[in-house]
Amino acid sequence: MYAVELMNLTRKFGDFTAVNDVTLSIKAGSIYGFLGPNGSGKSTTIRMLCGLLEPTSGKGSVLGFDISKDSEMIKQKIGYMSQRFSLYDDLTVIENLQFYGGMYSLYGSQGKVRIEEMLNLAGLKERQDELVANLSGGWKQRLALGCSILHKPSILFLDEPTGGVDPKSRRMFWDIIYDLALQDTTVMVTTHFMDEAEHCDEIGFIFEGNLIASSSPTYLKQTIPGTLIRIPTDDPMGLLETLEGSTLPYLDIYCSGTGLHLLIETEKLAHITDFHYEKITPALEDVFVYLVKSHRKE
Amino acid sequence: MIKLEHVSKNYGRVLGVNDISLEINQGEIFGLVGPDGAGKTTLIRMIAGILSPTMGAMRVLGAANPEIIKQYLGYVPQKFSLYGELTVQENIFLLGSLYGQDKEEIEERANQILDFTKLLPFKERLADHLSGGMKQKLALAAGLMHRPKLFLLDEPTTGVDPVSRREFWQMLYRLNKEGTTIIVSTPYMDEAELCSRVAFMHNGKVVDCNSPEGLRQSYPYRVLELNAKEPSIKRYLAIPSVMECNKFGDKYHVIVKDGAALAEVKLTLEAAGLISEALKEIPPTLEDVFVALASEVF
Structure with a gap:
């Protein structure tokens, strides 16, 4: 069962293709990370999924509804939270929740119960009468999340929700997302x-x-060919220059703190005899650097 | 090379930087790491002599008066501040002439730098038409025209694609190898690993300053990695010796106080019928370290 299915989705702005032939599916109840640098087409894709922007070609469905034809149905079923939390600074925590509750037509005892739930979820019960302007980034973020899920959406879109928030708040935020x-x-x-x-x-x-x-992150890390190793050294750039001038056959090489990282075909590891090294698990960055470089070669 | 003693900066009633004492040595790649609003930009601007501290004393390159040393200092602000309607080359030439270099000198240096930053093939392109990553490279190139001894970069890699980010850091290592001292700020915890020393910043304060290895060694807790598909693992681990339990895709990171707690987690999981062989101790990430330090300050 898929909550999102996209087939060859494309969006152009004039001559510029912001989203090009994207096909993907997202399992219901899963957490899908949409990763990419600024300007890569992330927000354009999300806006199409929310029914805010028409695709130029291709098609897609969200919760079984066609994104071109049934956008009004989709809007009722989704939650959306952006980096600019869109809270009212001069209202209190609970007033913000009441305001959003009103927008989703949550009135009476039903609304009250739901607002209470959100206060507990965001850990804001004790601060419900504080002005939003006085909250720090992490608190605002959890309040904004509470506002965006008041109506119990089946799918939640989070557009860079943790940009600029401190790591501790980020972890608390992810705890809620997992729940x-x-x-x-x-x-x-x-x-x-x-x-x-x-x-x-x-x-x-x-x-x-x-x-x-x-x-999945684990599978992506297995797509890198060869083995990634770390050679500890006080002068990584010096060693990099030495190896660049040598006959050592490597796939990629870069400095990382007090070490040099080398991607090398596994069977060629035997060529490295002059250095002590350790095998390391690639980071997602290694995966994406590899993928972008291969994509460019195509 | 740089010495700050009890430096504070307020904006009205808001404390941007709160009582920071810090020494940065020649030849370092020094990282200012922390979330938005931690005080990174304010600190960089004070070191660059653009802002003056409200309180405290600072010396940069031995001078208390920033005007004397500005010619030895390069600064790349967070926001792209070059001219979008000029080409890559025109921007570089303009910067060179602002530093009073003569035409031949400018041309020679510009070629060197454009080659170094791999921007030479794009030298006729308008700055507005560059990708985010290339704009950052251009900003870096412009900041290098006058061969600074001290190079300050404010969040140069935020929102940049992974390949550009990797290339950017390789350039910093190369500059550093050639003798440039580098101070770089970042919100990305994984970039802290790349610095020779790191100041973790939170709410205007430096919560700790050390090498990545030193920071890891001072971490007071132990981190366990658990491979488990069981989605409600947290229920089992709601015991006092477990400080945090965070999900990472198909893995959990469990943070415990000490060795005794480690054994207790193992027993608890076994008692619940969950395989504890899938449990292993891993070194803390710098994010773990930051979260522990930031919690102490609260």
């Missing part, structure tokens, strides 16, 4: 934090409008 996923909410989250993508069940990587990978 939502456990209760069968599908979550699609865009981010440009590589380490954050590790939290997701599946990751799609979009680059210059093209989806160049879509899979």
Whole structure:
């Protein structure tokens, strides 16, 4: 059962292709990370999924509804939260929740119960009468999340929700996201934090409008050919220059702190006899650097 | 090379930087790491002599008066501040002439730098038409025209694609190898690993300053990695010795106080019928370290 299915989705703005032929599917109840640099087409894709922007070609469905034809139906079923939390600074925490509750037509005892739930979820019960202007980023973020799921959406779109928030708040935020996923909410989250993508069940990587990978973090790390090793050294750039001038056959090489990282075909590891090294697990960044470079060669 | 003693900066009633004492040595790649609003930009601007501290004393390159040393200092602000309607080359030439270099000198240096930053093939392109990653490279190139001894970069890699980010850091290593001292700020915890020393910033304060290895060694807790498909693992681990339990895709990171707690987690999981062989101790990430430090300050 898929919550999102896209087939050859394309969006052009004049001559510029913002999203190019994207095909992907997201399992219901999973957390899908949509990763890509600024300007790569993340927000354009999300806006099409929310029914805010018409695709130029291709088709897609969200919760079984056609994104071109049934956008009004989709809007009722989704939650959306952006980096600019869109809260009212001069209202209190609970007034913000009441305001959004009103927008979703949640009145009476039903609304009250739901607002109470959101206060507890966001850990804001004790601060419900504080002005939003006085909250720090992490608190605002959790309040904005509360506002966006008041109406119990089946799918939640988070557009760079943790940009600029401190790591501790980020972890608290992810705790809530996991709880939502456990209760069968599908979550699609865009981010440009590589380490954050590790939290997701599946990751799609979009680059210059093209989806160049879509899979689980563990599987993606296995797509890199060869073995990644780390050679500890006080002078990584010096060693890099030495190896660049040598006959050592490597696939990629770069400095990383007090070490040199080398991607090398596994059977050629025997060529490295002069240095002590350790095998390391590639980071997602290694995966994406590899994918982008291969994509460019095509 | 740089010495700050009890430096503070307020904006009205808001404390941007709160009582920071810090020494940065020649030849370092020094990282200022922290979330938005931590005080990174304010600190960089004070070191660059653009802002003056409200309190405290600072010396940069031995001088208390920033005007004397500005010619030895390169600064790349967070926001792209070059001219979009000029080409790559025109921007570089303009910067060179602002530093009072003569035409031949400018041309020679511009070629060197455009080659170094791999922008030579794009030298006729308008800056507005560059991707985010290339714009950052151009900003870096412009900041290098006058061969600074001290190079300050404010979040140069935020929102940049992974390949550009990797290339950018390789350039920093190369500059550093050639003798340039580098101070770089970033919101990305994984970039802290790439610095020779890191100041973790939170709410205007430096919560710790050390090498990545030193920071890891001072971490007071132990981190366990658990491979488990069981979605409600947290229920089992709601015991006092477990400080945090974070999900990372198909893995959990469990943070415990000490060795005794480690054994307790193992027993608890076994008692619940969950395989504890899938449990292993891993070194803390720098994000783990930051979260622990930031919690102490609260």
